[in-house]
Amino acid sequence: xxxxxxxxxxxxxxxxxxxxxxxxxxxxxxxxxxxxxxxxxxxxxxxxxxxxxxxxxxxxxxxxxxxxxxxxxxxxxxxxxxxxxxxxxxxxxxxxxxxxxxxxxxxxxxxxxxxxxxxxxxxxxxxxxxxxxxxxxxxxxxxxxxxxxxxxxxxxxxxxxxxxxxxxxxxxxxxx
Amino acid sequence: xxxxxxxxxxxxxxxxxxxxxxxxxxxxxxxxxxxxxxxxxxxxxxxxxxxxxxxxxxxxxxxxxxxxxxxxxxxxxxxxxxxxxxxxxxxxxxxxxxxxxxxxxxxxxxxxxxxxxxxxxxxxxxxxxxxxxxxxxxxxxxxxxxxxxxxxxxxxxxxxxxxxxxxxxxxxxxxxxxxxxxxxxxxxxxxxxxxxxxxxxxxxxxxxxxxxxxxxxxxxxxxxxxxxxxxxxxxxxxxxxxxxxxxxxxxxxxxxxxxxxxxxxxxxxxxxxxxxxxxxxxxxxxxxxxxxxxxxxxxxxxxxxxxxxxxxxxxxxxxxxxxxxxxxxxxxxxxxxxxxxxxxxxxxxxxxxxxxxxxxxxxxxxxxxxxxxxxxxxxxxxxxxxxxxxxxxxxxxxxxxxxxxxxxxxxxxxxxxxxxxxxxxxxxxxxxxxxxxxxxxxxxxxxxxxxxxxxxxxxxxxxxxxxxxxxxxxxxxxxxxxxxxxxxxxxxxxxxxxxxxxxxxxxxxxxxxxxxxxxxxxxxxxxxxxxxxxxxxxxxxxxxxxxxxxxxxxxxxxxxxxxxxxxxxxxxxxxxxxxxxxxxxxxxxxxxxxxxxxxxxxxxxxxxxxxxxxxxxxxxxxxxxxxxxxxxxxxxxxxxxxxxxxxxxxxxxxxxxxxxxxxxxxxxxxxxxxxxxxxxxxxxxxxxxxxxxxxxxxxxxxxxxxxxxxxxxxxxxxxxxxxxxxxxxxxxxxxxxxxxxxxxxxxxxxxxxxxxxxxxxxxxxxxxxxxxxxxxxxxxxxxxxxxxx
Numbered sequence: 031x032x033x034x035x036x037x038x039x040x041x042x043x044x045x046x047x048x049x050x051x052x053x054x055x056x057x058x059x060x061x062x063x064x065x066x067x068x069x070x071x072x073x074x075x076x077x078x079x080x081x082x083x084x085x086x087x088x089x090x091x092x093x094x095x096x097x098x099x100x101x102x103x104x105x106x107x108x109x110x111x112x113x114x115x116x117x118x119x120x121x122x123x124x125x126x127x128x129x130x131x132x133x134x135x136x137x138x139x140x141x142x143x144x145x146x147x148x149x150x151x152x153x154x155x156x157x158x159x160x161x162x163x164x165x166x167x168x169x170x171x172x173x174x175x176x177x178x179x180x181x182x183x184x185x186x187x188x189x190x191x192x193x194x195x196x197x198x199x200x201x202x203x204x205x206x
Numbered sequence: 207x208x209x210x211x212x213x214x215x216x217x218x219x220x221x222x223x224x225x226x227x228x229x230x231x232x233x234x235x236x237x238x239x240x241x242x243x244x245x246x247x248x249x250x251x252x253x254x255x256x257x258x259x260x261x262x263x264x265x266x267x268x269x270x271x272x273x274x275x276x277x278x279x280x281x282x283x284x285x286x287x288x289x290x291x292x293x294x295x296x297x298x299x300x301x302x303x304x305x306x307x308x309x310x311x312x313x314x315x316x317x318x319x320x321x322x323x324x325x326x327x328x329x330x331x332x333x334x335x336x337x338x339x340x341x342x343x344x345x346x347x348x349x350x351x352x353x354x355x356x357x358x359x360x361x362x363x364x365x366x367x368x369x370x371x372x373x374x375x376x377x378x379x380x381x382x383x384x385x386x387x388x389x390x391x392x393x394x395x396x397x398x399x400x401x402x403x404x405x406x407x408x409x410x411x412x413x414x415x416x417x418x419x420x421x422x423x424x425x426x427x428x429x430x431x432x433x434x435x436x437x438x439x440x441x442x443x444x445x446x447x448x449x450x451x452x453x454x455x456x457x458x459x460x461x462x463x464x465x466x467x468x469x470x471x472x473x474x475x476x477x478x479x480x481x482x483x484x485x486x487x488x489x490x491x492x493x494x495x496x497x498x499x500x501x502x503x504x505x506x507x508x509x510x511x512x513x514x515x516x517x518x519x520x521x522x523x524x525x526x527x528x529x530x531x532x533x534x535x536x537x538x539x540x541x542x543x544x545x546x547x548x549x550x551x552x553x554x555x556x557x558x559x560x561x562x563x564x565x566x567x568x569x570x571x572x573x574x575x576x577x578x579x580x581x582x583x584x585x586x587x588x589x590x591x592x593x594x595x596x597x598x599x600x601x602x603x604x605x606x607x608x609x610x611x612x613x614x615x616x617x618x619x620x621x622x623x624x625x626x627x628x629x630x631x632x633x634x635x636x637x638x639x640x641x642x643x644x645x646x647x648x649x650x651x652x653x654x655x656x657x658x659x660x661x662x663x664x665x666x667x668x669x670x671x672x673x674x675x676x677x678x679x680x681x682x683x684x685x686x687x688x689x690x691x692x693x694x695x696x697x698x699x700x701x702x703x704x705x706x707x708x709x710x711x712x713x714x715x716x717x718x719x720x721x722x723x724x725x726x727x728x729x730x731x732x733x734x735x736x737x738x739x740x741x742x743x744x745x746x747x748x749x750x751x752x753x754x755x756x757x758x759x760x761x762x763x764x765x766x767x768x769x770x771x772x773x774x775x776x777x778x779x780x781x782x783x784x785x786x787x788x789x790x791x792x793x794x795x796x797x798x799x800x801x802x803x804x805x806x807x808x809x810x811x812x813x814x815x816x817x818x819x820x821x822x823x824x825x826x827x828x829x830x831x832x833x834x835x836x837x838x839x840x841x842x843x844x845x846x847x848x849x850x851x852x853x854x855x856x857x858x859x860x861x862x863x864x865x866x867x868x869x870x871x872x873x874x875x876x877x878x879x880x881x882x883x884x885x886x887x888x889x890x891x892x893x894x895x896x897x898x899x900x901x902x903x904x905x906x907x908x909x910x911x912x913x914x915x916x917x918x919x920x921x922x923x924x925x926x927x928x929x930x931x932x933x934x935x936x937x938x939x940x941x942x943x944x945x946x947x948x949x950x951x952x953x954x955x956x957x958x959x960x961x962x963x964x965x966x967x968x969x970x971x972x973x974x975x976x977x978x979x980x981x982x983x984x985x986x987x988x989x990x991x992x993x994x995x
Binding site for chain 1: 217219220222223224225226227228229230231232233235236238324325400401402403404451452453454456483485486487701702703704867868870871873874875876877878879901902903907909910911912913915916939
């Protein structure tokens with residue numbers, strides 16, 4: 031490389047990582063190509079489609095519009111690491127939760143909230159982050175919240191059903 | 207011999223989902239091979255230009271660059287991009303993968319680069335120096351085919367790709383007897399398919415075997431394999447092509463692209479695996495586009511609303527070069543222009559126009575949404591003319607169920623239908639009478655509320671090979687392994703449609719197993735016998751039938767073996783709950799024991815071979831014709847021209863349903879793509895052929911907040927074309943919805959005397975219509991705002 035590499039430290043899916051990266055390396059390429067976490071997808075280069083959505087310090091961000099160097103010191107959750115996060119660990123396998131899946135993942139499965147699956151990781155993470163902030167949303171609020179994630183297959187209806195289903199499930203677990 | 211119906215018809219969760227929801231699936235860009243290089247494409251920034259020179263030396267010496275190739279390097283090495291369509295006297299608007307002397311659309315590949323990483327490859331694109339002499343671009347299709355238009359091909363006398371005509375019945379007589387002839391010019395705008403996954407390919411060449419291994423995001427693995435092998439001059443049986451997880455296609459991956467051949471060639475040339483994944487900008491520029499017709503329609507009818515005849519002249523903007531089916535798609539429109547009506551006489555004339563744009567080809571519906579749009583729009587124009595309610599005029603002209611199989615003047619035979627029942631169901635479900643009353647009240651308050659109806663029939667489950675360019679059959683292989691698990695190999699190639707689940711449901715019912723016992727394999731040309739692929743809503747109707755017939759063969763064989771062991775007539779055996787049971791007495795045997803017997807081969811009846819594998823190549827005798835009625839309600843904001851979709855009711859009939867969850871998903875998705883066409887999307891080229899809508903920032907896809915909840919219902923009218931009675935539904939939603947929404951918008955504006963609004967229905971257009979009809983000096987524009995002739 032002609033450009034000097036920059037050292038970054040990130041915690042990805044609970045694992046500490048240290049890498050030397052080109053300053054212009056996109057976070058999404060760092061996750062996919064350097065770390066081999068290919069569950070996060072790339073659907074555009076203009077930050078519109080949301081397929082690249084990951085959680086960065088708990089917030090849903092579009093990793094195609096961040097540089098890896100900007101993520102230095104952050105805690106990132108990708109789709110591969112979602113199931114192991116607090117929510118599903120907290121449900122401890124009951125309340126109808128299939129072991130090893132986050133309630134939002136489970137809900138997408140239950141409600142046929144995906145067809146080709148390409149937008150799905152980003153959609154699930156956006157939904158999970160949203161439910162963290164708004165655990166009892168209306169349909170309008172759900173539709174607005176996922177408007178940063180494009181889906182060409184489903185027409186969104188079963189996705190909305192999935193988010194509603196996840197909200198109910200997560201509320202019932204919290205109620206225990 | 208009875209089989210269970212435990213799983214067919216049930217809304218089963220999908221078997222595909224666990225890997226997809228956990229990010230464990232492998233799409234093309236997820237595939238990494240040791241030493242893999244990355245390909246980048248240098249593309250023309252001009253719509254029409256002569257290439258004066260290409261200088262690649264700077265790029266060749268850039269960091270990480272391994273190879274830079276132009277058409278000169280490829281001379282004689284790669285054949286032209288294939289086109290399977292054959293229209294009589296069509297011009298051969300074909301091209302080689304890299305442009306040599308001329309470019310004819312923005313985005314046309316001019317050079318390719320292979321580099322060690324994707325960033326270096328992209329950097330090197332800017333270092334390739336191409337000198338162009340730009341030429342006038344031809345963008346308007348009507349101007350393109352007019353006298354004096356700049357020629358896109360020096361060898362062709364003009365920019366007419368072909369002329370195609372169809373006539374049935376006595377049109378002259380029909381128009382003579384007509385009380386009214388309605389005329390309407392209608393545009394169906396160019397769209398971009400935009401699957402969420404862009405195109406991509408990984409190619410790897412082993413010179414020892416020799417073997418070219420290709421992973422490509424395709425809907426047609428076997429056809430693509432044949433064509434890529436042919437383009438490169440490699441024996442077909444030395445090519446192994448895999449469609450990995452494919453992130454949507456909608457027809458745009460029913461094709462063979464230059465980049466697939468170029469990437470494969472680079473793998474051979476460099477001796478390393480090569481990956482190419484397009485950017486979204488490339489997807490917009492250089493993946494096939496959809497629709498883009500101008501139609502001049504005429505409908506002759508009696509005062510009581512009876513349609514006597516119709517004439518359509520269509521100019522189809524094909525772009526500059528053909529892709530796989532480019533010239534064929536408009537002819538599908540021609541065949542379906544009678545819609546779901548008894549129209550005794552029809553005449554269709556289609557002119558394919560060449561322009562300096564990307565090729566059009568199959569995009570969800572492939573010609574049928576266009577046909578449905580034109581007939582449903584003009585029928586509504588006619589209904590308004592004779593002051594009939596849109597439901598009434600449709601009911602008046604529907605053929606009755608007993609008229610089926612119904613022969614259209616366009617030469618098709620519709621299989622089965624119940625248009626009346628479907629329309630009635632939609633009328634009831636939408637509360638149509640109530641909607642109309644509410645509309646009357648709303649209008650009193652000056653609100654612009656509109657109700658739209660569309661009744662469609664569509665042609666799918668492609669199709670009898672006699673009518674298809676490269677075969678319309680499909681293959682299905684079923685293999686039962688010694689331990690009793692089942693592997694299905696299907697030539698269908700799902701990319702979201704869920705056949706790993708629906709086919710497992712079918713197989714489970716035929717064999718008396720559970721869907722968990724069934725593994726459905728697709729997309730791998732080394733594993734799966736030759737197949738045609740997934741498009742044209744054919745996977746279940748044709749691919750599923752091939753599998754079904756193979757299942758029956760195996761079930762019959764198992765019954766023979768079981769009957770032999772149980773000493774029972776095989777015809778008395780039922781397959782249920784992993785057992786094979788004799789009806790009438792209490793004899794039964796475990797499914798797994800019969801499978802063991804077939805492999806251990808000690809107790810086989812005479813004449814029965816060991817093993818358990820069966821293949822069927824199913825040739826359908828006809829297409830199938832799903833149908834439906836959609837009804838919707840819209841309201842237009844007078845201040846902004848925004849169209850709000852308030853209510854959408856879809857009643858669709860796709861025959862028997864294997865998994866209602868999947869069918870609903872297809873309907874929702876299809877309808878939303880139509881909402882996109884009507885209210886949001888438009889592929890725009892400027893007068894110099896620059897693609898202005900070149901990224902998702904400029905091409906608006908519908909988002910979740912833009913869509914209301916869609917209410918769906920079904921009628922079920924099975925087809926006799928296949929034993930399961932399934933018709934296909936993947937495209938039906940898109941076919942029915944566009945005219946429904948447009949009809950609603952026109953209805954909302956009808957108090958102003960508006961009878962037509964062209965697609966796309968953008969806010970500005972509506973706002974201007976409202977302004978013209980409500981402000982003082984503009985209100986004379988009431989006549990102007992009628993659809994242009």
